[in-house]
Amino acid sequence: MNIQQLTPNIGAEIEGIDLNGLVDHAALSQIHNALLQHHVLFFRQQFLEPKAQRNLAAQFGDLHIHPIYPPHPDAAEIMVLDSHQQDLRDNELWHTDVTFIETPPLGCVLSAQKVPDYGGDTLWVSAAAAYRDLSEPIKQLLLGLSASHDISKSFPDVRYARTEEERQKLLSAKQKNPPISHPLVRTHPVTGEKALFVNEGFTTHIDGLSRCESDALLDFLFKHSTQPKYAVRWHWRNGDVAIWDNRITQHLANFDYGDVHRVMHRATIIGDKPY
Ligand SMILES: O=C(O)CCC(=O)C(=O)O
Numbered sequence: 421m422n423i424q425q426l427t428p429n430i431g432a433e434i435e436g437i438d439l440n441g442l443v444d445h446a447a448l449s450q451i452h453n454a455l456l457q458h459h460v461l462f463f464r465q466q467f468l469e470p471k472a473q474r475n476l477a478a479q480f481g482d483l484h485i486h487p488i489y490p491p492h493p494d495a496a497e498i499m500v501l502d503s504h505q506q507d508l509r510d511n512e513l514w515h516t517d518v519t520f521i522e523t524p525p526l527g528c529v530l531s532a533q534k535v536p537d538y539g540g541d542t543l544w545v546s547a548a549a550a551y552r553d554l555s556e557p558i559k560q561l562l563l564g565l566s567a568s569h570d571i572s573k574s575f576p577d578v579r580y581a582r583t584e585e586e587r588q589k590l591l592s593a594k595q596k597n598p599p600i601s602h603p604l605v606r607t608h609p610v611t612g613e614k615a616l617f618v619n620e621g622f623t624t625h626i627d628g629l630s631r632c633e634s635d636a637l638l639d640f641l642f643k644h645s646t647q648p649k650y651a652v653r654w655h656w657r658n659g660d661v662a663i664w665d666n667r668i669t670q671h672l673a674n675f676d677y678g679d680v681h682r683v684m685h686r687a688t689i690i691g692d693k694p695y
Pocket residue numbers: 501511517528530541542671672673684686
């Protein structure tokens with residue numbers, strides 16, 4: 421396996437491994453270590469079938485089934501992001517996946533099924549690097565705070581309740597997932613690294629602060645943490661796979677490809693309660 425770091429803060433490309441079929445223990449542990457070090461890993465042209473992608477992701481932990489995005493018919497744990505079937509504009513906000521549950525995903529495996537020749541890139545930032553660069557007084561302020569995360573922020577009725585069936589699904593998703601608080605700075609359960617844990621996609625306010633204070637501080641944190649110096653940008657080819665550590669990253673899917681058809685498959689690995 422050849423591991424090539426892509427930027428100072430985040431991202432590595434791995435060559436010399438086939439992710440189809442069971443990855444053996446030694447290779448899995450190498451991938452896991454690389455993930456802890458680089459936060460997001462890219463593998464060119466793996467062409468994973470849904471079942472193979474599910475089996476790969478399941479080697480990292482239990483899988484989550486998304487309350488809104490549709491499951492793949494061959495593997496319910498694979499969710500489908502199809503630009504001709506769904507409104508994917510909310511993935512163009514910087515976000516961390518599924519932070520609206522008590523145990524947000526530890527990571528995801530994303531597989532490019534059909535991508536534009538140009539455009540449709542995805543970007544990730546390191547929330548650990550963003551935290552590291554803050555001044556001591558701001559770190560101290562943030563360490564005592566928690567913030568509220570709400571599924572409604574990224575799945576508004578206007579876009580996800582267009583038919584009666586969708587309306588019911590959304591209503592049920594919201595009832596099952598009331599707003600939840602997480603620490604604003606979380607500690608990585610394996611490496612002990614600290615990272616900012618707020619994202620524009622789901623974080624609505626900082627607990628205990630006035631609306632004005634919360635908006636101002638969140639605005640600063642969203643801007644600070646998504647600076648290009650913390651980012652890696654991937655230009656997909658069909659069949660590429662990305663695996664990211666969702667505990668210390670945010671990502672954004674660039675929606676610059678208009679009506680061109682783009683299809684991605686995602687497996688989502690359940691994590692633990694942030695602390
Ligand atoms: O379509 C993409 O590149 C990424 C979409 C996304 O946010 C995700 O899969 O979690």
